[in-house]
Amino acid sequence: MFEKIEEMDDVFAKLLRRINPPRVVIDNDSCQDATVIQVDSVNKHGILLQVVQILTDLNLVITKAYISSDGGWFMDVFNVVDHLGKKIRDQEVISYIQEKLESDDDLVPSVKGTVGLVPSENHTCIELTGTDRPGLLSEVCAVLADLQCNVVNAEIWTHNARAAAVVHVTDGTTGCAIQDPKRLAMIKELLCNVLKGNSDLNTAKMILSPPGVTHRERRLHQIMFADRDYEKIEKSEGGRFHDNSSRPHVIVSDCTEKDYTVITMRSKDRPKLLFDIVCTLTDMQYVVFHGVVHTGRREAYQEFYIRHVDGVPVSSEAERERVMQCLEAAIERRGSEGLELELHAEDRMGLLSDITRVFRENSLCIKRAEISTKGGKARDTFYVTDVTGNPVDPRTVDSICRQIGQGVLQVKWDTDATAKPHQEKTIRFLLGSFFRFNPSLNSHP
Structure with missing residues (x-):
């Protein structure tokens, strides 16, 4: 009715x-x-x-x-x-x-308000959610690379110790969407094992979205809202200083x-x-x-x-x-917490896994990421901190740039990061009164 x-x-x-x-x-x-x-x-x-x-x-x-x-x-x-x-x-x-x-x-x-807009067979859309931890994205990418899944686009958000991602993958051999039920079941099982870790047995999820063009950012809001990331959590004293x-x-x-x-x-x-x-x-x-x-x-x-x-x-x-x-x-x-690193490279199978592994081995924590490929080129943006949530040591950044290759990774230093924000007067609006009335990396899964 x-x-x-x-x-x-x-x-x-x-x-x-x-x-x-x-x-x-x-x-x-x-x-x-x-x-x-x-x-x-x-x-x-x-x-x-x-x-x-x-x-x-x-x-x-x-x-x-x-x-x-x-x-x-x-x-x-x-x-x-x-x-x-x-x-x-x-x-x-x-x-x-x-x-x-x-x-x-x-x-x-x-x-009825669903997210899918236009049917598409170009890729398989994977939605992930779980407890955030250092190295999580690296582990997810390693699993996808081992399963011959090529990441063509992705967006990853973290907030309040929760992580969510919408990932578009293709078959690494055919370049088409993955449709074999047995293979999809294996992908789901292995990714869920990674997401669960040791402490997230009940809330880690991996969903295969129905065919269609998913608006990634719209969907990420829905995923994190459903995951109740808005609930406050106690933060350890050893973490970064939070400027209220x-x-x-x-x-x-x-x-x-x-x-x-x-x-x-x-x-x-x-x-x-x-x-x-x-x-x-x-x-x-x-x-x-x-x-x-x-x-x-x-x-x-x-x-x-x-x-x-x-x-x-x-x-x-x-x-x-x-x-x-x-x-x-x-x-x-979507707050741009952390240092912005932008990767430009020739796309290839396993690139994203290799890049995120280098970040993990250098004790970087990825707070947010936007992954895209076009015309055989990978253009990825990462926002990173150290594992305690503090700014990354410039010497660590230099070391990572040398490992990945000169010219491949661009660092966007925030010159105002240490400056106090300029206080502007808030403009009171008018509705109130109105109503008062290694070189091998130079070459992306």
Whole structure:
């Protein structure tokens, strides 16, 4: 019965969109330092996430946003720039944005809300989750290399002693997706053994995703949320010094006049921050009715007026605390903790296993990683610390660069790492008053 209601809702939403198709205006004249994108559309739960995801997938930076979706209509304005901080001038990119934002398929997510989008037989998608520990990624890569699995793309996140990964692999011989059930069962068994280690017998998981194009970052948020990485853990005194001033600040309060819950967030600014927050609010079944986003030179300020999908605001102290924890986790998961190392090399079977082994043998801990291959070239980015979570000794970095090969590994030192963050004044926004009313390595599995 409920499935029939969902199908009727989908049909009704699509009918409304045909009568009132989305209108997208892309303006390079009205703002001096950003391209302004205005989206007007029939409202639908998840539409804000869909729009933000399209923009961030193009590596566009959202510097400001004004969100309004009361009633049956969705009206948002985004100020965006490219990764160099410039306006969007490329006509192909502009046309792509217009086409995607006005597409019936992308802006009306099914109520059944799965992640897969388009069927694909190009690779096998493996999802992993377990307790984080030094050398875990190296062990996973070694298993995949031994099983002749070639890693073509992957993203790995760690947070609160949990680790999650979405890995795309192909058969090392054929270059196609792995489909043999016996081989897949062996891969699953061996990877689960690695993930379990000695202490994670109940929560380590390896899942083979159904055929389709999985949005890796979207899926990682879902995996870590399901794994309850937002729950606080006791950290050992011997670990790295945690500067609480750099942590996100999340406040959850009431707007009783309009029956909303108000979420106010201040954090260090970074790319894809809005996407990460909206992902989590959507997964928690909250709807953003109004909001404003503003980014300064170092700090991002966001304010959202939300309710649960059933129309009720946050109603208990326990729920309020959970919302705060989950949003802090959403901001922290992608935080670029550690030294950034970028690998450029000819792709080959076992490369990733070899690289991560060198890191492990030099006592580096991989906090986050993005793995990609294109045209026979591997381009991998790793964020690393020492095993205690402290910054890596430059002498260790020099040693690793010599082992891997000159020119293969680029080190991106953070010149501001030891400097105190510049304190900017928080801009108080306006919705409040509005509502108050070895050379062998030079050659990737």
